[in-house]
Amino acid sequence: MKLNGARILCESLMREGVDTIFGYPGGVVIPLYDVFPEYPSLRHILVRHEQAAGHAAEGYARATGKVGVCLATSGPGATNLVTAIADAHMDSTPIVAITGQVPTTGIGRDFFQEIDTTGITLPITKHNYLVRNVADLARTIKEAFYIASTGRPGPVLVDIPKDVIVSETLFKYPDTIDLPGYKPTTVGNMRQVRQAISVIKEAKRPLILAGHGVIVSRAYDELKQFAEQAQIPVMVTLHGIGSYPCSNPLYFGMIGMHGHAHTNLAIQEADLIIGVGMRFDDRVTGKLSTFAPKAKVIHIDIDPAEISKNIKCTVPIVGDIKTVLTSLNNELPRFEHREWMDQIEAWRADRREPHVTIDDSAPIPSTMPIKEIYKRTREPAIIVADVGQHQMWAAQEFPYDNPATFISSGGLGTMGFCLPAAMGAKVARPEATVWAVAGDGGFQMTMQELATLVESRINVKIAIINNGGLGMVRQWQDLFYDKNYVAVKMYQPDFVKLCSAYDIPAKNIERPRDVGAAVDWALATPGPVLINFEVQREENVFPMIPPGLGLGDMVEGSQPKTLQLT
C-alpha cells in the first residue's frame, strides 16, 4: 500500500502503541495534521506552548513507563521544545519528539522557519534523526521508539522535512531492528554478582541507595525482596521516591542536599553503599571527596558510563536493575543488621518533629498544604512537584507505598515542569488523582496550560504553595548572601480571578484552619481546580547540605546562620 509520509507516521505511531500526541501545528506540519482525522485512535492534545507538549510527554512517560510523544513545527516550534527535551535527557525519560522541517531542497538555505533542529538537540537527545527520504520514515520511527525506551531511556528526536511528509512510498512497518552499535547490557555479570554478595556479607553497616532506575526497570518487588532478605536499610534519591513502600520498616526516606538528616548521617557512617539505579549526582553526594568516607561501593546501573564516573566503585554491576536484583536475590543469604538499623532509627527518632499546635492567626506553615494533600488524597495518587522549596518539602513529606507516584524535574530542575507534566500524567493514568504542586514562580512559567486542561478536559488538581516569590533563591540569598534579597519578590496576579477567566474553580486559602477543607473541596470538585495557599513568606528548607560542602556539613535547623559559599 502506497502512503504519504504523514500517514506512514500515523500508522507507525499506532504500531508503537501510541494513543496520545501532545502537539502544536505550524506551516510544515499542516499536511501531517491534515491526516489526523483519519486516525481517531491517536488523540491529539493541543497545548498552548510547545514546551508544555514536551513536559506533558514526559509526564505521560513517567506515569506509565511508556514512551511519550510530542510534536512541533519547524523553527520556533522546535526551539520551544528544547527545554523539555533537555529535561527528558537529564532525567532519562523516554519521549519521542517529532518536529517538522523545511523541505529538503530548502535545508541549508535559511528557509523561512528553518533551524538546525538535529544540530541543536544533538547533545540533549539519546539520539536524533533527520529523515531525508520517505522510504526511511517507518524504520526511523521504529528505531526511535526502541532507542527511547530501552537501556537507559531518553529522548529521541525525529525531524521530518515537509516534502518527506507529503511524498509517497510503499508502507511496510519493519519487524526487526538493525542497530549494530546499540546493544544495552541487561544481564549482570555473575562473577560480579557473587563478588557483590561477598562484599555484602562482610558489611556491618550497609545501605541501599535506590534511584530512578528502580522505577524505570519496575523492580519494586525485587528491591523489596533484596532489602528484606539482606535486612539493609533503604534510602532513596529524589527520583527514587516511590521505588520503595514508605511504610516498610526498612525505609528511611530521602538522601541528598535536602534529604532527611538521619539518611545523610547514615551515609557518612556506612561501611557499604549499594547504589541501585542511581548516578551519585552532586545533589546526592555533596562534596565528592568527603562522601561516605568509610564505605565500599557496589554500583548497579544499566549505563556503564555511570560506573566510576563520580564515585570510585568497589563492585560494578552493569545491567537492568530488575534482572540484576533477581540474580542477587537468588544467591543472597539472610543477614541481620539490627544494631545498625537501631542506630539509624535513633537518629531519626531524635529528629521527629515535636507535635505543635498550629497558631491559626499566623500564616500557613509551608509544609501544611502538602501534608494535608498527602493525608487526604487516596491512592492511586500522582504528585507532580515543580522546582523549588515546595518541591523539596513535597519530596520530604512523601508518604505513599505505591510505585511511581512522585514526578518532578530533577536533573535539569526545570521550573514550569509541573503543570504540563501533571497534564500528561493524568491523560496517561486517568484512574489516578493527579496533583500539580507548584510554586508561585514556577506556576507562572507554564500557566497558559490552564486552557489545555479545560479544552481537553484534563482533571488536574493544582496547589500553589505561594510564598510571595522565588523561595528557593531567597533561601540561598538568606543563607549565603547576607540576606541580600534581589529579584525574588514577585508581583502576582490574583490566581482566583485568573482561573475564573478559564472557568476553573479556585480558592485562596490564607488560614491554617481552612487548609484541610480546601483540599477536600478540590478532591470533591469535578474537573481541574486550583487552590492558592498563601503560606509563610520566609521559611527555609532544612536540612540542607550547603552547595560545595559535604554531607558532614549538613545544616539541620532553621537557625539563622550565614554560611560561606565555596
Added chain:
Amino acid sequence: MIEYATRPVTPHTLVVLMQDHPGVLNRVSSLFRQRGFNIESLTVSNTDTPGISRMTLVVDGNTTNVEQVQKQLYKLIEVTKVTEVTHEPHVSRELALIKVSTTGNKRPEILQLIEVYKGVVVDVGADSVTAEITGPRDLIDAILGVMRPFGIKEFVRTGIIAMARGSAN
C-alpha cells in the same frame, strides 16, 4: 594549557569503528567538546566494510579520563566498537610533509638527514626541499626537531592511524 606543559603527556590511542551516517563525526566532536575531553589527534576514513568508518583517536590520559571517553563513545548509537590499543602490541603510523629552507648551501646536509630518517624527497625547489616522512609519532617529532635549525617553511602531519598487531578479531 598550563597543566599540559608541567605534566608529561600520556597519549592513549583508541580505535573506533562506527556507521558512516551523515553527522556521526559531529556527534563525536560534540561529545568531546561537551565533556571537555582533550583530543591530541583524530583521523577518520572509510574501511573495507561498506558503511563502516574507522577513527583513530589519541587523547591525553593526564587531562582526560580515558575510561569515560570509551564509555561515552559507546553511548553513541552509531559507534559499534571502541578498542584501546595503547597497552597492546600495535603499529601506529603518521605521515608528515616538511618543507625545509635550503639557503646557505645546506642542501646536501638536509638531504642526508632526510635519508637518515628514512624520508622521501618529494619536491625540490630553488631554496627548499620537501620531504615525506612516515613513522610513529616520535619519529615525526624527532625530524621536526632536527630540521628546525635550518628553517621550516611549512609542516603538516596527518595524525595517527593505529592497528593492533597479530590476528584481527
